[in-house]
Every structure is written in structure tokens, then in C-alpha cells.
Amino acid sequence: DTLLCMWIMKLLADRSNQEIIFSPKPFVDKAGNGLHHHILLRDVHTGENIFANKDLDSNNNNADKLSEICRQGIAGLLKYADDITAVFVATQESFDRLKPGFEAPIFKCWDFSNRTALVRVPEAGSLEATRFEYRGGDLSGSVHLLGAVLLAAVLAGIEEGLTLVPNTDTNIEKLSDEERKERGIGAVPLTIFDCITVLKTSH
Numbered sequence: 169d170t171l172l173c174m175w176i177m178k179l180l181a182d183r184s185n186q187e188i189i190f191s192p193k194p195f196v197d198k199a200g201n202g203l204h205h206h207i208l209l210r211d212v213h214t215g216e217n218i219f220a221n222k223d224l225d226s227n228n229n230n231a232d233k234l235s236e237i238c239r240q241g242i243a244g245l246l247k248y249a250d251d252i253t254a255v256f257v258a259t260q261e262s263f264d265r266l267k268p269g270f271e272a273p274i275f276k277c278w279d280f281s282n283r284t285a286l287v288r289v290p291e292a293g294s295l296e297a298t299r300f301e302y303r304g305g306d307l308s309g310s311v312h313l314l315g316a317v318l319l320a321a322v323l324a325g326i327e328e329g330l331t332l333v334p335n336t337d338t339n340i341e342k343l344s345d346e347e348r349k350e351r352g353i354g355a356v357p358l359t360i361f362d363c364i365t366v367l368k369t370s371h
Contacts, residue, residue, distance in 0.1 A: 170203070170311050192306040193264040200265030200272060203307050205318055206290070207241070208299035220295040231335065233295065239332035242278050242300050244325020245287050245318070246333070249276045249304065251370045253356040254363035255317045258309035263358055265306060268341040273303050274355045275348065277336040284340040286356070304356060 174190060181188045193200040209218040216222075219238035231239065245252070257263065266274045271283050278287040278300070288301045305314050333352065340353060348354075357363045 174307075190307045192259065192261040192308050194261075196264075199270040200261070201306060202265070202272060202303060203305040203311070203314065205302045205305060205315065206299050207302065207318065207322060208297075209237070209241070217296045217298055219300070220298040222295070231332070233298065234289065237326055238298065238300065240325045240328075240330050241322040242287050242289075242325070243330035243332040244321045244323070244328070245300075245302055246276050246278060247330060248317075248321035248324060249286060249356050250366045252302075252314075252317050252321055253304060254366040254370065256305050256309045256314040257360070257363060260360070262306055262308045263360070266304070266356065266358060273340075274358065275340045275353050276356060277340060277351075277353045278332070279335045279337055282335075282337065282339075285336060 174188075177188045190201055192202075210216060211218055219235055219241070221233050221235045221238075234242075253266075265272045268274070268284075273284055273286045275284070275286060277285050278289070279285040280289045281291055282288060283303075286302070286304050288303060290299070290301055292298050302318055305318075336351065336353065340348065343351075343353075357366055
């Protein structure tokens with residue numbers, strides 16, 4: 169769907185003698201082009217949303233509305249965020265985009281309607297629409313590879329039974345380095361050399 173959408177947009181732009189730019193950071197002083205992935209898991213037999221806590225009637229923003237599998241999936245994305253970043257970045261523009269102040273989250277934490285969190289649980293009209301969103305990716309590399317590594321991280325979190333850390337309900341970018349360190353919040357790799365180091369040891 170992503171590639172089809174990109175192809176159609178390029179065709180429409182060409183008809184107007186314009187060019188569509190999908191690069192991560194085409195303009196220094198403006199927000200870049202991200203590729204956010206909304207992830208939702210349904211039971212193949214019943215169609216029910218596996219990420220929603222069926223025992224909770226409220227749709228309030230708290231971790232209780234998320235099923236255990238959902239929390240494990242988010243934990244997987246956070247644990248393997250370094251690996252995910254190292255896989256999808258393909259140009260220096262990726263790192264130019266991953267800077268505070270331009271809605272390109274770099275800090276490994278999660279929250280609800282918090283655009284500074286790497287993983288976000290957006291507001292949903294119902295529990296059946298419960299999902300989470302990985303906001304770190306871009307279109308510099310392979311769309312298929314990014315999707316595959318995101319799926320692998322979510323499944324790893326579920327298979328490993330990871331415990332999800334508490335959500336960070338504040339603007340992470342405004343926290344000091346000391347405050348982020350106290351909360352155990354680190355950044356994804358921010359240079360190609362850091363990514364190479366990650367790939368040398370990542371399975």
C-alpha cells in the first residue's frame with residue numbers, strides 16, 4: 169500500500185510538472201518526512217482486537233486498557249529500537265531528521281497522545297481500535313525491510329514475555345539528560361557509526 173501510494177502521488181505530481189520528495193529531511197528548518205507504522209493485531213478466527221483489554225469498559229488513557237500481549241509488543245519495539253533504526257536508515261538525512269523539535273522522536277519510551285514518544289498509543293474511538301504507533305521510521309531505505317523488522321520486534325517482545333515500563337507522560341525533549349537517565353530513557357543510534365556497531369552484534 170505504501171509503495172502504491174507513493175507511485176500514485178508521483179504520477180499526480182508529474183501531471184502538474186511538480187516533484188514529490190519522500191527523503192527524510194529535504195528542508196533544514198522544517199519537519200522531515202517520517203514513515204509512522206500503526207500496528208494492530210486481530211484474532212484470525214474471531215476478528216477481535218488482541219491488543220484491547222476486553223475486561224475494561226473504559227477507553228481512558230491508561231495502561232490497563234491494553235492487553236498483556238499489547239504491552240509486550242510495545243516493550244519489544246522499545247527493546248529493539250536500536251536494531252530497528254540501524255536497519256532502516258540509509259542516508260545522512262535520516263539522522264538530520266532524528267533531532268528534537270521537529271516531531272521526530274528519538275527517545276526510547278512510550279505514551280499515549282505524546283508526540284515526543286517513540287511509540288505512541290493514539291486515541292481510539294473504541295477498544296476495538298486499540299493499536300500502537302512506531303514513529304521513528306522513514307522512507308530512506310526499504311519499506312519492506314522496515315515493516316519486517318518492526319514485526320520481528322513486536323513478536324520478539326511477545327515471545328520473550330517482556331514487561332512494559334511505565335509510560336512517560338511528559339515532553340521528553342524538555343527533560344534534562346539527568347532526568348532522562350533517572351527514568352532509564354536513552355536515545356536511538358544517531359550516527360551511521362552507532363548503527364554499524366549495533367548491526368555487528370544484533371541477531
